[in-house]
Amino acid sequence: MRTTLRAAWPAALTLAVVLTVLSAGYGWHRDELYFRMLPRAWGYVDQPPFTPWLVRTLAGLVDQPWMVRTAATLAGVVAALLLAGITAALGGDVRAQRVAAWGGAFAGFPVLLGHVSLTSTFDHPVTLAVVLTALLALRRDPRWWLVAGLLAGLSTYNRLLLPVVVLGLVLGLVAFHRTALRSVWLWSGAGLGALLAVPNLVWQARHDWPQLAMGRALSDNNATDTRILLPVVLVAAVGPFLxxxxxxxxxxxxxxxxxxxxxxxxxxxxVFTFVSGAQPHYPVTMLCVLFAAGCASGRLARRRALVANAVVSCLIGLPVLPVALLARTPIPAMNVVAADQVGWPAYVEQVAQVWDEAGDPSAVVLTGNYGEAGAVDRLGPALGLPPAYSGHNALGLLPPPPEDARTVVVVGHAVRALEGSFDTCRVVRRLDNGVGVDNEEQGVPVSVCRGRTEAWATLWPRLRHLD
Incomplete structure (x- = not known):
């Protein structure tokens, strides 16, 4: 272990410095804005509670992107160390471990994940840790199964994806290494993991398995693009040079x-990603594991390949370019995470101007998605805006606007669901981030609807949506 840490710490430390320097970036990411405004809960319709809790907790200390992203930086550092550990567990020498740490730390998607606090950010090191502890259990000491089970059980509080990896482990052992299934430590670890997962699974069952509904919604929205782009995304996410x-x-x-x-x-x-059509980046962590295994082969990626991969990864995945130049590059199209950090202060200021011009102090703000709602929640109070409402994902299960709110400033295409429910609905402007970056909010309408004719109890279910 000491040898692995000595081999990996230069890469991990360099990554920590790079991510810290660039942590403010282009601004908040839409998911971070969403997580920080979610109320405390055991779970949400679109995900388990861990990442929202972590983002909300860090934002409660210092409500700035750089603070929220300290956790992402730490996750990236841990992931680099774990990749070196996986290489060591597979028989790789110190040089191989060093290459695994550098290559894994500055691969495409891991760099991107280390910059923002998303659910996948924390899935990455936890999945690597489960793989490493399973390898250690099989190759060195079966007591490591307890740690693997502990991590697998805890992972269900962040996302229900790691069970697919665990299923792969079970199938692989059944097919090729059945003697490992006789270990009492393996079954003890499995029992521990199942026990830890039970409260989360009970919550899912009591709420009609919302993760399944969310999966169907993601598939409905993303399936075709995911299946077409999956090979390209996986190559880009690891890096073509690796x-x-x-x-x-x-x-x-x-x-x-x-x-x-x-x-x-x-x-x-x-296969799960292709069939479900959910998110094309799901297999990236396991590809990083295979990269670490490749390093253990002794045929190592050359230094110039590692440097070239790191440069490309940082240009695409990190806020290296000035935001004023971003729209002139293909980066927003290649990295939606970068695009989703641009323009929130300008957007909220424009919404505030519309709200002021509406001239109704009781008017509420209704947004089409959780990113817009989170931006109004974070940046709106300084501009005099009231809290935002949205029917998107978990926000749709919160209470609707008050009954005395008869004027609504509507951001985005949620206005379509209000047609016929107000005396008038008029588009008064379109959002503009001022730098030409084509993201989800650029150019969307901001409308003012007056004279509500239906109760919010009737309207609110029509505004709820998952995607």
Whole structure:
């Protein structure tokens, strides 16, 4: 372990410095704005509670992006160390561990995840930790199964994706290494993981399995694009200069019976992603595991390949370019996370101007998505705006606007659901971030609806939506 830390800490420390320097970036990401405004709860319709709790807690200390992103930076650092550990567990020497740490730390998607506090940001190191502890249990000491079970159980409070990896582990052991299933430590770890997951699963069951409904909504919205773009996204997310190492990792992991499950788990996540059509980045962590396995082969990516991959990854995944130049590059189209950080102060200021011009102190703000609602919640009070309402995801289960609110400033296309329910609805302006970045809010209408003719109890269910 000491050897691995010595090999990996230069990459981890460099990543920490880069992420810290760039942590303010272009501004808040829409998911961060959403997480910080969610009320305390055991779970939400679109995800378990961990990431919203963490973002809300850090924002409660210092309500700025850089503070919220300290957790993302730490997650990225831990992930780099874990990749070196996986390489060591697979027999890689110190040089191989060093290459795994540098390559994994500055690969495409891990760099991006280290910059913003998203659900996937924390899935990445937890999944790597489960893989590492499973390898240690199979190759060194079966007591590591307890740690693997502990981490797998806790992971269900962030996202219900790791069970797919665990299923791959089980299938791989059943097919290729059944003797491992005789270990009392394996079953003890499985029991511990199941016990820890029970409260989260009970919450899901008592709320009619909202994660399944959310999965269907993601599939309805993303399935075609996900299936078409999946190979391109996976290559870009790891980095084109590391693809050869990933392919070597498949061969290395398949060579012995106690590591073939890694290939099975990676393939299962790819198949799950393709069939579900949810989010194309889901398999990236397992590809990083295969990269680490490729490093253990002894045929290492050359230094210039690692540098080139890091440069491309940082240009695409981090806020390196001035925001005024961003629209002149393909980066917003390649990295929606960057685009989703641009323009929130300008957008909220424009909404505030419309609200002021509406001339009704009881008017409420209704937004089409949680990013807009979160931006109004964070930036609106300084401009005199009231709290925002939205029917998007978990916000749709919160109480509707008060009955005395008869004037509504509507951001986005939610106005369509209000047609016929107000005397008048008129588009008064369109949002403009001022730098030409084409993101979800750029150009959307801001409308003023007056003279509500239906009760909010009737309107609110029509405004709820998952995506």
């Amino acid at each position: 693809v050869a190492s990933v392919l070597r990792g498949v061969r290395v992991a398949w060579q012995t019976t106690d590591t073939r499950w890694v290939v099975v788990a990676a393939a299962l996540v790819v």
